[in-house]
Amino acid sequence: MAGCNNGSCVIWDFETRGIAKILRDDECSSPITSICWSKYGHQILVSAADKSLILWDVMSSKKITRIVLQQTPLQARLHPGSSTPSLCLACPLSCAPMIVDLNTGNTTLLKVSVLETCNGPTPTPPSRNKCSDGITSFTPTAACFNKYGTLVYVGNSKGEILAIDYKNGDVRAVVPISGGSVVKNIVFSRNGQYLLTNSNDRIIRIYENRLPLKDEVRALDDLSENHNVLNNIENLKAVGSKCLTLFREFQDSITKVHWKAPCFSGDGEWVVGGSASKGEHKIYIWDRAGHLVKILEGPKEALIDLAWHPVHPIVVSVSLNGLVYIWAKDYTENWSAFAPDFKELEENEEYVEREDEFDLIPETEKVKGPDVNEDEEVDIITVEKDAAFSDSDMSQEELCYLPSTPSRDVPEQQEKCVESSSKLLDSNNTGSPLSEEAGPNGHMMNHASSPLEDDAGRMKRKRKPSEKVLELQAEKVKKPSKSSKLAKPKSKSLADQDNGNGFHGDGLYDE
Numbered sequence: 001m002a003g004c005n006n007g008s009c010v011i012w013d014f015e016t017r018g019i020a021k022i023l024r025d026d027e028c029s030s031p032i033t034s035i036c037w038s039k040y041g042h043q044i045l046v047s048a049a050d051k052s053l054i055l056w057d058v059m060s061s062k063k064i065t066r067i068v069l070q071q072t073p074l075q076a077r078l079h080p081g082s083s084t085p086s087l088c089l090a091c092p093l094s095c096a097p098m099i100v101d102l103n104t105g106n107t108t109l110l111k112v113s114v115l116e117t118c119n120g121p122t123p124t125p126p127s128r129n130k131c132s133d134g135i136t137s138f139t140p141t142a143a144c145f146n147k148y149g150t151l152v153y154v155g156n157s158k159g160e161i162l163a164i165d166y167k168n169g170d171v172r173a174v175v176p177i178s179g180g181s182v183v184k185n186i187v188f189s190r191n192g193q194y195l196l197t198n199s200n201d202r203i204i205r206i207y208e209n210r211l212p213l214k215d216e217v218r219a220l221d222d223l224s225e226n227h228n229v230l231n232n233i234e235n236l237k238a239v240g241s242k243c244l245t246l247f248r249e250f251q252d253s254i255t256k257v258h259w260k261a262p263c264f265s266g267d268g269e270w271v272v273g274g275s276a277s278k279g280e281h282k283i284y285i286w287d288r289a290g291h292l293v294k295i296l297e298g299p300k301e302a303l304i305d306l307a308w309h310p311v312h313p314i315v316v317s318v319s320l321n322g323l324v325y326i327w328a329k330d331y332t333e334n335w336s337a338f339a340p341d342f343k344e345l346e347e348n349e350e351y352v353e354r355e356d357e358f359d360l361i362p363e364t365e366k367v368k369g370p371d372v373n374e375d376e377e378v379d380i381i382t383v384e385k386d387a388a389f390s391d392s393d394m395s396q397e398e399l400c401y402l403p404s405t406p407s408r409d410v411p412e413q414q415e416k417c418v419e420s421s422s423k424l425l426d427s428n429n430t431g432s433p434l435s436e437e438a439g440p441n442g443h444m445m446n447h448a449s450s451p452l453e454d455d456a457g458r459m460k461r462k463r464k465p466s467e468k469v470l471e472l473q474a475e476k477v478k479k480p481s482k483s484s485k486l487a488k489p490k491s492k493s494l495a496d497q498d499n500g501n502g503f504h505g506d507g508l509y510d511e
Contacts, residue, residue: 001044002324003032009046013402014312018332020402023056025063034075040059040083041399049077053090055102067105067256071095074140081149089143089152089166097143097154099166110154110164114174114233146209147192150216155183155197161207165217173218173240174233175337177205185261190310194288195244196271198262204250204273206288213241216430248290261306265313274303281319284326296327336387378426 001011007028023044037044043064044056051072055064071092079087080157090107091097099108105197112244143154159180163173177183177199185198188209195207211219223239250271262273268288275282281298283306301319308315315327333343342446 047073174236175240207244
């Protein structure tokens with residue numbers, strides 16, 4: 001699925017390579033900034049540049065709700081723990097991340113600094129996460145939910161990762177990043193075991209999640225009780241060191257390029273990142289061990305977004321010009337998969353067949369009974385699910401099939417088609433609208449049959465003299481000179497009339 005500059009969203013079908021649905025809201029005509037699918041694929045959350053959040057029902061193509069924020073959301077993510085999510089996480093342009101209630105429209109700002117959690121007699125300065133007249137002094141903050149949506153992980157401008165309990169707004173753990181650079185992107189793998197961060201120091205870092213996936217809040221409570229000092233920065237960092245551990249770092253040590261939209265593969269075994277350099281469309285793919293496996297080079301267009309298919313080995317990239325590029329593996333034909341005894345030959349070989357090779361029942365082969373019960377019904381409807389590629393807990397069916405509805409033609413196009421068809425019928429019935437014209441004497445002249453151009457550029461038809469005219473011309477030669485002198489002016493006028501008006505000369509001589 002992709003968002004367009006006119007506010008519409010287009011869903012493509014990978015099987016048919018066609019458009020399955022187009023979601024369009026009359027109230028939104030601004031560019032789309034982010035798109036997020038729900039847990040089971042039945043709903044889609046869209047954020048736009050007009051500060052709006054729109055929740056769509058995919059099957060019916062109906063708008064469920066529309067909320068307008070005070071800031072432009074650069075990214076919006078639905079809560080992953082519910083089949084019908086009512087909460088979302090929005091990361092505005094110049095404001096702290098916030099939890100948005102899609103039913104009521106209420107927003108709750110999240111803390112982006114550990115200084116806001118310190119308790120003491122000294123009053124704390126005004127927090128930088130409050131939006132005052134839409135102007136703040138810090139850069140946009142990246143944030144994401146964990147696998148089941150119990151915690152929110154925030155990467156701030158000080159180079160720290162904060163684990164926040166969004167229900168009460170408390171910071172439960174802090175993980176400092178080496179270098180202290182601004183965190184631009186933060187994303188979890190689909191299985192929830194690894195966390196990826198993209199910092200301003202041009203390094204992609206992978207952290208391993210040491211907390212249990214379903215009881216993270218309880219595990220954080222146990223870790224906090226092991227320390228005497230509560231709600232302290234040192235305590236939060238000590239807890240954070242046991243929550244996330246640095247697993248791997250990725251960077252281009254030669255070019256030192258900035259990275260754009262890094263993410264995991266569907267099974268979390270691969271890491272992909274796009275080059276943020278202008279004028280190039282390069283995609284780097286690493287394995288989780290840290291080895292650079294492949295560099296995909298595209299057209300000379302800047303890359304602005306990147307995504308990995310949740311199931312198939314397919315990467316989708318978006319260029320600055322608005323083109324979507326699909327990268328897939330180039331498979332070679334392997335006939336041995338269909339015939340195990342197939343052998344590919346590089347050159348001709350002489351083959352000697354066995355003596356019983358073409359017998360009806362070869363002696364070397366033993367007749368075995370069928371191991372498969374032929375009377376058993378084969379289930380071709382149930383879709384086998386793989387937990388490694390699924391975000392759901394199998395409690396509800398995922399949306400795997402989306403029926404496509406044909407789009408109607410625009411009325412202007414229908415009118416043009418009717419006009420063109422009517423013109424075609426008229427041309428077939430009359431030949432050509434300019435094929436026949438009336439001559440100066442009222443006769444119809446067909447210019448399309450044998451057209452010739454005169455000095456004036458008009459089309460005229462030159463007639464062939466009749467047999468009587470040829471006979472009269474032959475008699476004029478045999479007549480005496482007197483008669484020829486008398487007939488000379490008449491023959492001259494006769495020829496002029498014959499060439500100009502198309503009359504036969506025998507009628508004039510009869511007079």
